[in-house]
Amino acid sequence: MSASTPFKILIFSRTTAYRHDSIPAGIRALHRLAAASCSAAAAGAESFTADDSEDPSVFTAASLAAYRVIVLLQCSGEFLDGQQLDALKGFVRSGGGVVAVHCASFAMQSSEWYGRLVGAVFDNHPEPQLGRLEITDPGHPIMTCRCAGSQQEERPIGERTWLDEWYNFKTHPRAANDDLHVLLTVDEKSYHGGAHGDDHPVAWCHDFDGGRCFYTSLGHFDEAYEDDWYMGQLLGGILWAAGRLASESGARQSRVNG
Numbered sequence: 001m002s003a004s005t006p007f008k009i010l011i012f013s014r015t016t017a018y019r020h021d022s023i024p025a026g027i028r029a030l031h032r033l034a035a036a037s038c039s040a041a042a043a044g045a046e047s048f049t050a051d052d053s054e055d056p057s058v059f060t061a062a063s064l065a066a067y068r069v070i071v072l073l074q075c076s077g078e079f080l081d082g083q084q085l086d087a088l089k090g091f092v093r094s095g096g097g098v099v100a101v102h103c104a105s106f107a108m109q110s111s112e113w114y115g116r117l118v119g120a121v122f123d124n125h126p127e128p129q130l131g132r133l134e135i136t137d138p139g140h141p142i143m144t145c146r147c148a149g150s151q152q153e154e155r156p157i158g159e160r161t162w163l164d165e166w167y168n169f170k171t172h173p174r175a176a177n178d179d180l181h182v183l184l185t186v187d188e189k190s191y192h193g194g195a196h197g198d199d200h201p202v203a204w205c206h207d208f209d210g211g212r213c214f215y216t217s218l219g220h221f222d223e224a225y226e227d228d229w230y231m232g233q234l235l236g237g238i239l240w241a242a243g244r245l246a247s248e249s250g251a252r253q254s255r256v257n258g
Contacts, residue, residue, distance in 0.1 A: 005047075006041065007242055008049050008050070008067045008068060009030075009067060010050075010051050010069075010070045010071065011050055011051065012052070012071065015074065018077075019074075020220065023073060025225040029225035029226070030050055030073070031050050031052070033234065056080055059084035060087050061087050061090050064090075069242045070091065070096065070099070071099045073101050074102050074103040075104050076107050078107075092211035093209055093210040094210065097214075098117060098118075098241060101215075102165075105119075105120055105167065117208055117209070118215050119180050119204055120172075120177075120215075121170045121171070122168075123167075123170045126193025128164060129191040130161055131163075131187065133159065133161070133202070134158065135157070135158055136185055137181070140181070142214060142233055144236070147231065147235065162218065163223075164217075164220050166186055172199075174199065179207065180204045181205050182201040183204055183233075184204075184216075186202050188200055202216070212241045216233060216234070
């Protein structure tokens with residue numbers, strides 16, 4: 001598939017438990033990324049189009065075959081039944097990509113497979129606070145991806161202060177998944193309520209069961225979806241999950257206008 005041929009993503013945001021107020025902001029921002037990528041396609045940039053839905057009936061093998069990446073945007077609770085979960089498994093095992101955002105780690109806790117796909121299962125979080133993020137792999141293509149015309153730095157800085165809900169997970173992400181490639185950690189000394197000590201991953205990616213998954217626990221507030229640095233990671237995660245970016249650090253950057 002050439003860079004001039006757009007692929008399709010599905011933005012799926014169904015919730016059956018807690019529902020984040022920032023979901024509409026996230027949907028709008030992802031549609032902006034898709035539109036900007038198509039505008040930049042003539043210059044050789046990777047491009048994609050986006051559909052959004054909260055109808056779980058889209059989770060059939062035939063429907064999901066139209067998409068290269070599914071973005072699980074703040075899904076919560078048991079948002080898929082058994083047959084629909086099987087369709088997601090088939091999508092991933094056929095090489096499909098998944099981008100899971102924030103509350104998606106709180107979803108489908110009945111499914112051990114889903115927890116391994118996302119990479120960790122949400123347990124709790126303290127009240128939202130400023131925390132200090134540490135970029136553990138600044139050269140990874142997800143971290144270097146950005147929107148052309150943004151005010152984002154040419155290269156990611158090593159640390160960044162960020163306001164969010166700092167998720168604690170039921171088991172440490174690295175302990176449960178040896179193959180996780182951690183991209184961001186949070187310094188628990190910079191806020192109150194952490195449960196993982198000196199190594200607290202908050203964003204990662206991995207190859208899984210034939211496909212790829214990028215997860216970020218950031219994104220609680222509307223403001224995240226206006227932030228160039230954060231949206232650059234979602235763009236990079238989409239392109240990486242789609243197989244359009246190399247898996248190793250130091251790969252070329254991809255840009256979209258916007």
